[in-house]
Amino acid sequence: MNTKAPGKMPIALFEPIHNESIPDSIVWQFEELILNGILKEGVRLPSERVLAEQLQVSRPKLREALTELKERGLICAGPAESAEIARLTKNAMSPALIDLYLRHPKAIDDHLEFRRVQESLTARLAATRATDEDRQALTNIVEEMEKANDNKDSDLETELDICFHLAVVDASHNRHLIHTMSSLYELNRKGLALNRQHLSNVQEVSKKLLQQHQQICTEICAGRADEAAAAAEAHIDFVRWSMKEAQDNQERRANAKKRSLARQVFIPSGE
Numbered sequence: 001m002n003t004k005a006p007g008k009m010p011i012a013l014f015e016p017i018h019n020e021s022i023p024d025s026i027v028w029q030f031e032e033l034i035l036n037g038i039l040k041e042g043v044r045l046p047s048e049r050v051l052a053e054q055l056q057v058s059r060p061k062l063r064e065a066l067t068e069l070k071e072r073g074l075i076c077a078g079p080a081e082s083a084e085i086a087r088l089t090k091n092a093m094s095p096a097l098i099d100l101y102l103r104h105p106k107a108i109d110d111h112l113e114f115r116r117v118q119e120s121l122t123a124r125l126a127a128t129r130a131t132d133e134d135r136q137a138l139t140n141i142v143e144e145m146e147k148a149n150d151n152k153d154s155d156l157e158t159e160l161d162i163c164f165h166l167a168v169v170d171a172s173h174n175r176h177l178i179h180t181m182s183s184l185y186e187l188n189r190k191g192l193a194l195n196r197q198h199l200s201n202v203q204e205v206s207k208k209l210l211q212q213h214q215q216i217c218t219e220i221c222a223g224r225a226d227e228a229a230a231a232a233e234a235h236i237d238f239v240r241w242s243m244k245e246a247q248d249n250q251e252r253r254a255n256a257k258k259r260s261l262a263r264q265v266f267i268p269s270g271e
Contacts, residue, residue, distance in 0.1 A: 015029065027069055041086060113240075145161070
């Protein structure tokens with residue numbers, strides 16, 4: 001499973017242009033690909049020559065369209081005189097606010113309360129709208145999650161967990177959900193990592209999380225909307241419980257350490 005940042009886009013995404021207003025048609029095609037979450041920020045465009053051939057347009061018409069896309073803030077200059085998709089979806093929260101959430105468990109729980117509703121809706125839509133490609137993508141991720149769980153690779157499990165939920169959002173084919181989830185990526189990733197870090201029974205919880213993702217995948221691929229929504233809600237409920245368990249474990253360890261220090265200081269001398 002590839003979890004690396006976007007690279008160069010495949011030219012096969014584009015379709016030949018057959019329209020009197022060629023630059024406008026090129027711009028429209030780019031906008032549709034960006035809105036649908038197909039072209040991700042940071043993806044490098046092919047060279048003008050290759051892109052013009054794929055679109056079957058002249059390079060002057062292509063340059064006109066690219067200039068318009070730059071003026072609209074949709075593409076920007078990339079490395080080595082290339083162009084790339086601009087950063088359009090910034091984090092919903094600044095790094096400082098994310099770290100503040102992570103230091104205050106009640107704030108994280110509020111976020112999970114919001115995600116319970118979001119994930120339920122997303123899974124319901126995915127079950128009714130997923131294509132064969134969407135279902136295959138989810139199945140592939142779950143297979144990689146199974147391997148990571150067998151290998152006890154917690155870091156990879158965290159990354160695949162995020163990839164799974166992003167794939168469910170993609171399968172919902174709801175543009176707003178796609179971009180909203182992207183904007184919350186960093187908070188979700190750090191929250192998951194923190195949760196696993198403080199669990200005393202991390203392997204047991206990891207196994208249960210894997211089973212929940214398998215269940216969500218099964219219901220979506222079977223087209224069972226109500227069951228998919230219920231599975232997503234049960235998953236977030238379990239995450240909230242495990243976060244609370246992790247918080248309690250951390251507090252117990254801190255108190256036990258303090259008690260140990262106190263015993264050393266106040267132990268009777270025997271005199």
